Amino acid sequence: MTAPEPSPSVAALRARFGDAVVRHRVSCGDTIVWVRGERSHEILAWLRDDPGQAFDYLTDVTAVEYRDAELPLEMVYQLRALARRADLRVKIELDKAAPLEVDSVCDLWSGANWLEREVFDMFGVAFRGHPDLRRILMWDTYAEGYPLRKDFPLRGHFSRSEQTRQALAANPESHYSLEELSLAETYHEIPEDMRERLQRGEHGEVA
Numbered sequence: 001m002t003a004p005e006p007s008p009s010v011a012a013l014r015a016r017f018g019d020a021v022v023r024h025r026v027s028c029g030d031t032i033v034w035v036r037g038e039r040s041h042e043i044l045a046w047l048r049d050d051p052g053q054a055f056d057y058l059t060d061v062t063a064v065e066y067r068d069a070e071l072p073l074e075m076v077y078q079l080r081a082l083a084r085r086a087d088l089r090v091k092i093e094l095d096k097a098a099p100l101e102v103d104s105v106c107d108l109w110s111g112a113n114w115l116e117r118e119v120f121d122m123f124g125v126a127f128r129g130h131p132d133l134r135r136i137l138m139w140d141t142y143a144e145g146y147p148l149r150k151d152f153p154l155r156g157h158f159s160r161s162e163q164t165r166q167a168l169a170a171n172p173e174s175h176y177s178l179e180e181l182s183l184a185e186t187y188h189e190i191p192e193d194m195r196e197r198l199q200r201g202e203h204g205e206v207a
Contacts, residue, residue, distance in 0.1 A: 007031035009053055009088050017043055022093075032089045037075075040092050041103040047079060047088070048108055055079035055088060058109035061116055063123040065096075065150050075102055075125065094125065104130040122148040139170040 004026040010033060013021045020043065022034040035043050047055045059078040072093040079088045094100050104127035105112045116127045117136040124146040127133055134140055138147070143166070144157045156163055 004029065007086065007088055009033070009047070009086075012050075012052065013043065013047075016046065030087065030089055032091060034091045034093060037092045037094065037102055040075075040090075041105065041108075044077060044079075044090065044105055045108055047090070053081065054083060055081045055086075057082050058105070058111055058115075059087075061105070061112055061119060063119045063125055063148075065123065065148070067150060069096075069150070072096060073100060073123065073125070075119070077105070100125045101128055102126075103128050104133075106130055122146055124149065139167075141166070141170060 006024055006026050010021075010024045010031060013033060013035075017035070017039065020036045020039040022036060024031060024033045026032070047053045057080040059080050060076070061078075062076045064074045064076060073096050075092040075094060077090040079090065080086070081088075092102055094102065100123070102125060104116055106116065106127075107129070113130070113132065114136060116130055117133065119125050120127060120130075120133055121135040121137050135142060144163075145152055147156075158166070
């Protein structure tokens with residue numbers, strides 16, 4: 001069986017960045033490229049800005065930790081070039097014995113903001129240069145660690161009663177501005193027909 005051809009972006013990346021491109025593979029038709037973390041921001045910026053690449057849409061930012069404890073934790077960036085309808089997955093390996101840190105890409109794609117916060121919250125990866133790095137799913141005083149790490153117990157580190165006590169004692173409102181907590185500030189940006197439905201108390205239907 002003939003091996004599937006990788007995205008042409010692989011050859012372009014190797015020509016541009018040399019050994020900063022660690023390896024690649026094609027899985028289920030998707031091209032995956034592993035790059036060195038210290039040059040990841042430079043590489044991702046080039047993939048966005050180079051006219052021949054133009055990966056202008058960041059579909060997702062996430063992380064993966066495998067059951068094998070010796071394998072590194074991987075950062076995952078799913079990119080799409082809208083005009084070319086082309087996809088590329090970029091990965092960075094992070095040594096779990098070292099601080100889990102990588103450069104933020106919020107300056108490249110503003111949509112990375114909350115995605116990076118989720119990875120920070122669930123996996124404990126810190127993003128250098130992030131404008132507002134804090135938890136997004138768990139409350140700021142959550143003390144049990146990072147729920148999607150493989151060493152996180154199924155029921156958490158604390159007893160159920162202690163978890164309940166801490167959740168009830170949390171005051172998430174104190175960590176957000178009034179602007180973040182209120183829809184009133186952006187009410188005028190909602191389409192007029194939607195504002196009219198809201199005023200009538202209509203909630204719509206799920207198709």
